[in-house]
Every structure is written in structure tokens, then in C-alpha cells.
Amino acid sequence: MPSLRRRLLLLLTGTVLAAWLATAVFTYFDARKEIGEMLDAHLAQSAGLIAAQLEHELDDEREAKVPRQYKHERKIAFQVWDRKGRLLLRSASAPESRLQSQSEGYGDAVIDGKRWRIFSRWDESRRYLVQVGERYELRDELAQSVASHLLHPLAVALPALALLIWLGVGAGLAPLGGVAREVARRAPDNLAHLDEASAPREISPLIGALNALFDRLRTSLEQERRFTADAAHELRTPLAAVKTQAQVALGATSDAERGRALANVVSGTDRAARLVEQLLVLARLDPQTALPTGQTVDLRALAQQGVAEIAPAAAAKGVEAGLAPGDAAPVAGDAVLLAVLLRNLLDNAVRYTSAGGEVEVSVRHAGGGVSLTVVDNGPGIPEAERGKVFERFHRILGSGEDGSGLGLSIVRRIADLHRAGVSLDAGPGGRGLRVEVTFP
Numbered sequence: 001m002p003s004l005r006r007r008l009l010l011l012l013t014g015t016v017l018a019a020w021l022a023t024a025v026f027t028y029f030d031a032r033k034e035i036g037e038m039l040d041a042h043l044a045q046s047a048g049l050i051a052a053q054l055e056h057e058l059d060d061e062r063e064a065k066v067p068r069q070y071k072h073e074r075k076i077a078f079q080v081w082d083r084k085g086r087l088l089l090r091s092a093s094a095p096e097s098r099l100q101s102q103s104e105g106y107g108d109a110v111i112d113g114k115r116w117r118i119f120s121r122w123d124e125s126r127r128y129l130v131q132v133g134e135r136y137e138l139r140d141e142l143a144q145s146v147a148s149h150l151l152h153p154l155a156v157a158l159p160a161l162a163l164l165i166w167l168g169v170g171a172g173l174a175p176l177g178g179v180a181r182e183v184a185r186r187a188p189d190n191l192a193h194l195d196e197a198s199a200p201r202e203i204s205p206l207i208g209a210l211n212a213l214f215d216r217l218r219t220s221l222e223q224e225r226r227f228t229a230d231a232a233h234e235l236r237t238p239l240a241a242v243k244t245q246a247q248v249a250l251g252a253t254s255d256a257e258r259g260r261a262l263a264n265v266v267s268g269t270d271r272a273a274r275l276v277e278q279l280l281v282l283a284r285l286d287p288q289t290a291l292p293t294g295q296t297v298d299l300r301a302l303a304q305q306g307v308a309e310i311a312p313a314a315a316a317k318g319v320e321a322g323l324a325p326g327d328a329a330p331v332a333g334d335a336v337l338l339a340v341l342l343r344n345l346l347d348n349a350v351r352y353t354s355a356g357g358e359v360e361v362s363v364r365h366a367g368g369g370v371s372l373t374v375v376d377n378g379p380g381i382p383e384a385e386r387g388k389v390f391e392r393f394h395r396i397l398g399s400g401e402d403g404s405g406l407g408l409s410i411v412r413r414i415a416d417l418h419r420a421g422v423s424l425d426a427g428p429g430g431r432g433l434r435v436e437v438t439f440p
Contacts, residue, residue: 008169013162020158028143050078050130076138077116081129088128099131109133175200179207191218242268297338299329299370299439300363306342307361310350318355321346324362329370331439333418341414345374345435348408353378353432370439377432381424411437 077094081087087096100107100118107118115136122129179194191214196207242265249261300323307323314321331338342361349359353376362373415422415437425434 005166005169005173009162009165012165012169013158016161017158027146046078046132050080050132076132076134078130078132081131083127083129094133099133103129175203179203179210183210189221191215191221239268239272242272295332295334296330297333297335299331299338299372300326301328302335302338303342303361303363303372306339306346309343310346310359313347314350314359317350317353319350319353319357319359321350321359322361324360326363327365329363329365331370331418333439337414337417341411341437342372342374344408344411345437349374349376349378349433349435352376357432366438368440372437372439373434375427375432375434377427380426380431380433411435 077091077099078089079087079091079094079099080089081098090096095111099111099116100109100120103120103122105120107120109116109118111133116133117136117139118131118133120129120131179199182194193211193214194207196204196211199207245261245264245268249258249265252258252261304323307321310321346359346361353359357377359374359376362371362375364371364373412422418439420437420439423436423438425436426432427434
């Protein structure tokens with residue numbers, strides 16, 4: 001992963017460089033404009049000075065050429081013409097033809113492939129026409145010189161600035177390093193909050209997110225410890241019973257006694273196996289916070305399959321299990337988890353319904369959602385106990401059935417993942433139990 005410090009360095013130095021270059025370009029054009037105005041004024045002034053001296057300096061009409069003496073004179077030229085159009089005086093860099101055709105004011109001309117800026121004027125007596133010219137090259141060189149002198153310090157300033165930015169960014173990111181060191185020094189079970197009040201405003205959201213993560217981890221670890229302790233306690237009872245019945249079978253003196261003990265071993269093993277299965281389902285459900293999106297399940301088809309699966313066990317007990325007529329009822333959810341929910345509801349209904357009883361499942365559309373209802377005519381659940389039966393390992397005393405106390409806990413957890421509500425009520429005529437799961 002790229003370094004945040006290096007990224008900030010590149011962004012800041014790149015911004016400074018771009019700003020500096022933009023300043024140099026602006027300075028070049030601005031200086032070129034100012035230099036042009038200044039040199040235009042200088043041309044006019046030079047033409048005026050020449051015109052003022054003409055009457056004293058020119059005593060004949062012979063053409064005179066002023067020799068070139070200085071470095072930039074080849075870029076500056078002047079001419080003096082009389083009213084008859086004769087060239088009286090010119091600089092060494094001036095051509096023998098007129099610099100420009102107009103005789104008053106500023107103008108541009110191309111001479112020998114070079115662009116010139118020309119100023120023309122007559123003297124006070126209008127006897128002599130003075131034309132003073134200057135090559136644009138000189139103006140460009142002056143503007144480039146100003147801009148380049150602005151860029152020269154960049155060779156030293158930019159590395160120095162990059163070093164200062166590097167050090168400054170390092171100092172600015174020091175609080176992040178402090179938070180990292182504090183987290184690294186922590187013991188695995190230390191999930192106390194980091195100090196958010198003393199943190200810089202920019203990293204407060206990060207520390208807030210870490211503290212929220214610590215809260216979720218603390219809750220998860222507490223649930224795991226409680227789950228492990230409860231599971232160990234619950235598994236101890238059926239395993240101890242299996243061991244006791246196995247010892248009875250080993251010490252039995254008759255086949256009948258040995259047969260009863262072995263039957264109890266099988267029953268205890270079945271109970272332990274169901275408990276383990278339920279514990280594994282809970283272990284799978286606990287870490288989940290949401291379901292995959294985009295899945296649709298036909299709840300009625302799932303109910304039909306569930307009733308078919310529970311039918312042999314219900315028939316063996318003399319309980320009639322059936323599905324009420326209805327239409328397809330698609331819901332958003334996980335088919336495997338919904339099958340587990342339905343299986344737990346049907347298993348509880350058949351388990352706690354005595355011989356000759358009935359268990360009915362119905363799926364219907366209600367209030368813009370879908371309702372799954374399982375009704376039995378067994379002993380039901382007292383109203384005072386209905387809020388507790390969703391707790392893990394909670395069993396109603398005197399029910400006469402051996403259960404794990406996890407079935408309805410699993411139902412509630414799966415319903416929560418599907419954003420569904422679960423309600424418990426008495427069955428028809430106040431007898432039995434009616435469990436309704438309402439899906440949005």
C-alpha cells in the first residue's frame with residue numbers, strides 16, 4: 001500500500017510546482033506587456049530627442065550612417081528622412097528603405113524576416129521625419145529573463161520545501177503513530193475505548209470507529225464465553241446420563257434390564273446429538289449480521305417440504321400434521337436458514353402435542369408481507385413464560401419432554417436476520433400454541 005506521507009509530499013510539492021510555474025507564465029506575459037509599454041515610450045522619447053537635435057547636427061544633405069558601438073544596437077535602429085523622401089541619417093542596423101510607410105505614431109513591420117516595433121514623428125518644423133525601430137526579439141528576451149529569474153530559485157527552493165513538507169507531514173501524522181503504538185501494546189482482551197477527546201479532529205472518526213469495533217468485539221466475546229459455558233453445562237447432563245445407562249447395561253444381570261439400559265443409552269445419545277446440532281446452528285448464526293441480498297424463497301413451497309419431512313415422526317406419535325391451502329408466497333431470505341426455522345417450529349409442535357393431536361401450518365399474505373403460522377393443540381406455553389422461551393437453554397418445567405431449550409432461540413435469531421417478527425399466542429379455544437412469523 002502506498003505511503004500516506006509520500007502521497008501528501010507528492011500532492012503538496014506538485015501543487016507548489018504548478019503554482020510556481022503558473023506564476024512564471026503569468027509573470028512572463030505581464031512583464032512582456034509592461035516592457036512593451038515601457039519600450040514604446042522609450043521609442044517615442046528617442047525619436048523626440050533625435051528630432052530636437054536634427055537642426056544642430058545636420059548641416060548638409062549628405063546621407064550619414066552612425067556606426068554600431070554596443071551589443072544590442074543591431075536590434076535598435078533609427079532613420080532620418082527629409083520632406084523630399086531622402087534618407088539623411090540612419091543607424092548601422094537600419095535598412096536604406098523606410099522602416100514603415102506611415103509617418104506618425106506606432107506601427108509594426110517585418111524587415112529581413114524579423115518583426116520590428118516602429119515609431120515615427122516629424123520634428124517641430126516638419127522638415128525631418130524621424131523613425132525609430134526596435135526588434136520584438138529584444139522585448140521577448142527581457143520578458144524571458146524576468147520569468148527565468150523567477151524560476152531559478154525553484155531549483156533550490158523546491159527540494160528544501162519538499163524536505164520541510166516531509167518533516168511537517170511526519171509531525172502532523174505523529175498522532176496516528178501514537179494510536180498505532182497504543183493498540184499494538186494492548187493485551188488481546190483489553191477492549192477499553194481509546195481516548196477520543198485528546199485526538200486531533202481529523203482522526204477522531206477513525207478512533208470512534210475503532211471504539212465501536214471494540215464494543216462489537218466485547219459483545220461477541222461475551223456471547224461466545226456465555227455460549228461456551230452454557231453449552232458445556234448442557235452437554236454434561238446427557239453425556240452423564242449416557243455414561244450411567246452404559247454402566248447399568250454393563251452390570252445388568254438380565255436381558256430385560258440390559259435392554260432397558262441400552263434403550264436409554266440410545267435415547268440419551270439422540271438427545272445429545274440434537275443438542276450438538278442445535279449448538280452448531282447457533283454457532284453459525286451468531287456471527288451473522290446480515291443476509292446475502294437478491295435471494296427470493298417461496299415460503300409456501302418450503303413449508304410444504306417441511307411438513308413432508310416431519311410427517312413420519314408425527315405419524316409415529318399419532319399426531320396429524322398438515323398444510324393449509326394457499327398461494328405461493330415469495331420472501332427475501334436464505335432458504336437454508338428458513339428451513340431450519342420451520343423445522344424447529346414443527347419439531348416443537350409435534351414434540352409437545354400428545355397422541356391424537358393436530359399441527360397445522362399456514363402461509364398467507366397479510367398487510368403487505370407474508371405470515372407463517374404453526375398451530376398445535378398441545379399444552380401450550382403459559383403467558384408468563386412466553387417472553388422467556390426465546391432465551392437460550394430455557395425449558396418449561398413439567399412439560400414432560402426432553403429438549404435442548406434452543407429451538408425458539410434459533411427461530412428468533414433467524415427471524416431477526418430476516419427482519420421478521422415472531423409472536424406467541426394461545427391456539428384455538430385457548431388450547432395449544434400459535435406461533436406466527438411475519439416477514440416484511
